[in-house]
Amino acid sequence: MSKPQISLDDLQANVGKNVGESQWRTVNQQRIDGFAELTEDPQWIHTDPERAAKESPFGATIAHGFLSLSLLSAMAIDVLPTIKGQVMGINYGFDKVRFMNPVREGSKIRGSFTLLEVKQRSDNEWQLRHGVQVEIEGQEKPALIAEWLSLAIIPS
Template identity: 55%
Template sequence: MAAIDEALAKTEALVGTEVGVSNWITVDQAMIDQFAETTHDDQWIHVDPKRAAAETPFGGTIAHGFLTLSLASRFAYDCFSMLPGQVMGINYGFEKLRFLSPVRAGSRLRGRFVLASVRKRNDRELLRENTLTIEIEGQETPALVAQWLGLAVFADPEG
């Protein structure tokens, strides 16, 4: 049996189950400021703590939604390892993404993954869909929920 077929069989058995919970990451003002500088998104609700405290209901600055989303890759590193025979993993995008709660500066986040589906695309690729929930420590409502697609790419079976 080819490595991809063995990986498919093992992964199919996990559909519907939680497959990983990452470590916590603190999203502090320095991280928010660096993200703002990198993306040229310096809206004051992200980078002006005094104004954000005075003029928003958040009590201070909040992280960019895309900063929160960008941490998904780090969370995945905490939760997933390569399957036997896999040579790389590729971000394939999102089917659905919702930002549900703002992330205040100083918050701690983690990712929780539930395998929604897996299918073989061809002799070298498995397409996995995970429900990703990015949780905010101490809050019931998560920062975001997304259906994240990833390709597990395997070595050429022809060698």
């Protein structure tokens, strides 16, 4: 199934609107351990379930904040439409990233996206700013909030 496409005019008309929520993803110990190995960050609050249950204020291992942040790429694929004529999308970075609530092992998380801004940078380059939240199932406080910048390359 192909992703929906949106015209640039329709995209601009959606500024200020919630674009949608991704599917839920389970953050299990295997995912946490894999991230710890890849990033060379084996801190025990992430990788030692027995010690974390006894010594951590969270009562369990927790995901790295950067693991939750990195899952936004997959979450965006679930939600964000492709712009008609777009040949490439580029991650341009984040503003105002805040890790608000730990993601305990076994939790389910999803991304929620709001389009905040669309601005033309050149004849074929548009910058998009999305407000993003990573929600934790069953909790009011999100795992993280941020503003995510991306570039859409659309040949004229």
